[in-house]
Amino acid sequence: MKIKSKSTIGKALKHLIKKHPTPEIEAMAIDLAIDCIGKANNDTLTNILIEYLMGDHDGMPKDAKYLFKLYLSLKKYVEAAKTAVLIARQEQLSGNYRDAHNVLFSMYSDLNKENIKIPSELYQNLMILHSYVLIKIQIKQNNHLRASRLLCRVAENISKFPSHIVQILTSAVIECSRSGLHNSAFNHATMLLRPEYKDMIDPKFKKKIESLVRHPERSEIEEVATPCPNCNFKLLEYGLTCPGCQINIPYCVVTGAHLIRDDFTVCPKCDFPALYSEFMNFLESEVNCPMCSNTISRNDVKKIVEIDKYLKINEDKN
Ligand SMILES: [Zn+2]
Ligand SMILES: [Zn+2]
The missing domain is CATH 1.25.40 (Serine Threonine Protein Phosphatase 5, Tetratricopeptide repeat)
Structure with missing residues (x-):
């Protein structure tokens, strides 16, 4: 016009x-x-x-x-x-x-x-939303430990998912106990048995959840520590704020874990960062980027060495 x-x-x-x-x-x-x-x-x-x-x-x-x-x-x-x-x-x-x-x-x-x-x-x-989306993807990849870590992250922000609180916490109990995160499973189960949620639990799982709380097992597989891509401080794999240098570390689009300097790539379509090895593994069975949903070919995923510009999130980019 x-x-x-x-x-x-x-x-x-x-x-x-x-x-x-x-x-x-x-x-x-x-x-x-x-x-x-x-x-x-x-x-x-x-x-x-x-x-x-x-x-x-x-x-x-x-x-x-x-x-x-x-x-x-x-x-x-x-x-x-x-x-x-x-x-x-x-x-x-x-x-x-x-x-x-x-x-x-x-x-x-x-x-x-x-x-x-x-x-x-x-x-x-x-x-948080991407972590939620990744739960299903990791379960499909048969990686229940990663799914559990993501469920724990989502459960910590459960108020952002008001219409699915009971479903999410139930999945968290099931996945965590299956992956050996018994203490986390116990905590999620305890929350589910609060009066406001108790009656909404799927009857299929109610007995298991009640017995988890009655006979608690508190052992927990320790979370791996991996180096901060900025300062090398070793922090929990799913930690996103570095205690060493205080930056917010970007997360991998496939696993939701924090990124690592020598295993770094970006989606060739949306430029969102990922762990190189995890993205390549993922693309053996899947074709779409979990962030942008574009079709990605493994040949286009390249390891990246110059990563500093990707670490500047929430900062002025001049
Ligand atoms: Zn750091
Ligand atoms: Zn993408």
């Missing part, structure tokens, strides 16, 4: 944000309005569109994804990131974890492309 003048755009906007006969037409009109306003870059018109999207005109707030798109097209990344976190939170509350993951991932990629600092709430939420 050729943009003529502000008043022409103003008139066009008025037509685009009126009441539309069907949701499909409304969606098309809003997309067009966002496109126009993004190009026009005029504060008055932008505010009119924002008010419309917030529902100030007709008391009907529009889907928050439009607001996100608008901020993105105006290059207002801070506002866009805040909106993305908000949208993801709504998806997460309704139990749509994959959708929430995808919203945050695409926002993360957009910010990264523009060299904008990743807000820490966005980073943390994506990490």
